[in-house]
Amino acid sequence: MSLNSLASISMVKPDDWHLHIRDGVVLKDVLSHTVKQFARAVIMPNLQPPITTVALAQAYRERIELQLQQLATNQFTPLMTLYLTDNTAATEVQKAKDAGIVGIKLYPAGATTNSDSGVSNLKHCSAVLEAMQKANLPLLIHGETTDPSIDVFDREAVFIDRVLEPLRRDFPELRIVFEHITTLQAAQYVRDAHTANKNILGATITPQHLLMNRNAIFSGGIRPHHYCLPVLKREEHRLALLEVATSGNARFFLGTDSAPHPKGLKENACGCAGCFSAFNALGLYVEAFESLGRLDRLEAFASFYGADFYGLPRNTEIIRLQKQAQLVPTELPLGDTTIVPLRAGESIAWSLT
Numbered sequence: 177m178s179l180n181s182l183a184s185i186s187m188v189k190p191d192d193w194h195l196h197i198r199d200g201v202v203l204k205d206v207l208s209h210t211v212k213q214f215a216r217a218v219i220m221p222n223l224q225p226p227i228t229t230v231a232l233a234q235a236y237r238e239r240i241e242l243q244l245q246q247l248a249t250n251q252f253t254p255l256m257t258l259y260l261t262d263n264t265a266a267t268e269v270q271k272a273k274d275a276g277i278v279g280i281k282l283y284p285a286g287a288t289t290n291s292d293s294g295v296s297n298l299k300h301c302s303a304v305l306e307a308m309q310k311a312n313l314p315l316l317i318h319g320e321t322t323d324p325s326i327d328v329f330d331r332e333a334v335f336i337d338r339v340l341e342p343l344r345r346d347f348p349e350l351r352i353v354f355e356h357i358t359t360l361q362a363a364q365y366v367r368d369a370h371t372a373n374k375n376i377l378g379a380t381i382t383p384q385h386l387l388m389n390r391n392a393i394f395s396g397g398i399r400p401h402h403y404c405l406p407v408l409k410r411e412e413h414r415l416a417l418l419e420v421a422t423s424g425n426a427r428f429f430l431g432t433d434s435a436p437h438p439k440g441l442k443e444n445a446c447g448c449a450g451c452f453s454a455f456n457a458l459g460l461y462v463e464a465f466e467s468l469g470r471l472d473r474l475e476a477f478a479s480f481y482g483a484d485f486y487g488l489p490r491n492t493e494i495i496r497l498q499k500q501a502q503l504v505p506t507e508l509p510l511g512d513t514t515i516v517p518l519r520a521g522e523s524i525a526w527s528l529t
Contacts, residue, residue, distance in 0.1 A: 177475035182499065185471065185526075189493040190458065190478035192217040193486075194316075194355050194380045194431030196450070197254075199223050199236070201511035204243040206436050209454040209508075211244070211252040213528060215491045218255045218316070218431070221281055222290040226259035230271045233258060251493070255486075257281050257316060261293055262300040269307035278486055279314040279353065280304070284339075286322045288405040289435065289449055298343060305347050314351040314486070319362065320406055329390070332406050333361040340365070344377075353485070354379040356433045358406040360416040366427050367420055378485045380431025381421045383460035384451045384518060389414045400442045401516045404435065405449040421477060422470040429482035432457045438513040455504060455517040459526040462497060466525075495528065502527040 178186040195217040197206045210217055219240070221227035227236055233256040240254045255278045258268070264280075272280065283294030295301060308315060320331040321338055344352065354366055357379045366379040382404075390408040393399050402408065420428050434457060435450025442448055453460060458478070465474040483490045501523045507514040 177472060179471060182466075182471070184499065184529075185462065185474075185497045186494055187475040187497075188479040189213075189215045189491045189495045190430055190475075191215055191482050191491065192432050192434075192457070193353070193429055193482040194218055194220065194382075194433045195454075196220045196222070196433070196435040197240070198436055199239065202436065203239065204246055205509050205511060205515075206454065207240070207243055207252075208247055210434070210457075211247060211249050213456075213458045213495075215251065215493065216253040216255055216488070218257060218278060221257045221259040222283060222288075224290055226261075226290065226293050227257070228259050228261055228264065228293075229268060230258070230275045230277065233272075233277055234275065259283065259293065260295055260301060260304065260315075262296055264301065264304050266303040266307040269304060269311050269313060273311045273313050277313070279316040280308060281316045281318070283318050284320060284322045284335075287318050287320050289437075291318070298339065305343075305350060309347050309350040312351065314353055316353045316355055319354050319357070328407055329409060332357070332359045336361055336365050344369075349373070349376070351375060352377050355431060356380055356382050356385065356406060357417065358385050358409050359413045363413075363416045363420045367423075367425060374426065375485050375487070378427050378429060378481075380433070380482075381417055381428060382431065382433045382451070383453050383457055383464065384408065385414065386418050386421060386464040387414075387460060400444070400447040401518065401520065402451065403442075403447060403449055404433070404451045407449075418464060418468060422465050422468050422473050424473050424476065426476070426481045426484065428477065429485065430461060430478045431482075436510060436515050438510055439507060439516050440513065442516065451518045452515050453518040455508060456502060456519075456524050456527070458497065458528060459502065459524040460518070462526040463524065497526045498529050499525060500527045501525055
């Protein structure tokens with residue numbers, strides 16, 4: 177990584193290891209922002225209906241590739257995943273591995289957007305998890321308990337004790353990505369976990385959880401475009417995430433969890449969860465790392481550690497960012513409607529050149 181008097185940054189083009197791009201008429205508009213900044217992205221499977229089989233994943237990839245052709249780019253690779261259910265067949269695991277599927281996603285049923293078909297109890301998935309362990313195929317986890325008696329701000333910490341720790345004990349060689357971690361407990365758990373293989377456990381961290389605490393949801397009134405799941409937490413948790421993200425620990429890597437929802441479904445009596453950070457996600461990460469004076473560690477977090485965890489080659493293309501303020505539009509096109517990006521109407525200090 178090259179720093180030029182903090183006025184510009186040159187770095188290997190990064191990857192996004194957790195991304196929602198949806199489907200249909202919005203797909204091209206959503207993709208257009210990501211392909212400018214990232215070489216690859218792990219594509220989430222929580223469509224309606226969900227991507228539960230290799231055949232569905234291959235068809236989805238073809239639809240993505242068609243839109244990439246419309247965007248006139250061949251420099252972006254979608255990395256496909258499957259959606260784990262109580263009824264997923266263990267035989268689908270090796271098929272997925274052979275087809276280049278990079279992981280299988282665990283959504284606890286009811287935890288987030290389009291998760292109703294998710295897993296009700298991991299005991300139903302023992303054969304699949306054993307097959308994944310054998311095939312060296314990662315489990316990508318939305319780590320929250322859905323027990324209604326648990327406070328929404330405690331769901332991740334409780335999940336670690338009730339689900340993640342027993343899971344790792346029962347399947348010690350299962351590779352796991354603890355996605356979009358949001359708490360001090362999760363940061364410490366991943367940082368301190370004892371594993372025989374350094375690529376057994378990893379975690380992604382979003383820009384919103386590095387830059388905002390839960391006050392951002394209520395600043396001057398309800399801010400629906402700051403509402404995501406897992407929800408933003410207290411300042412102590414944000415600081416813990418910022419520390420591990422910028423620490424140089426290879427278990428932590430970039431995953432935006434950028435999640436597009438039409439403006440009308442966010443600004444709603446029962447608004448959808450998700451922050452759309454794809455417009456200038458990389459600039460947001462630069463801002464976070466710069467806040468601790470650790471820009472020299474951004475390239476590894478954004479461009480190296482995720483690729484190493486997934487066993488993929490590191491990118492070689494170089495991109496450049498300038499410290500030049502960019503005004504974030506108040507709205508962006510989204511099919512036949514619009515979407516409000518993270519930091520809409522505000523400035524981001526760094527811009528991709």
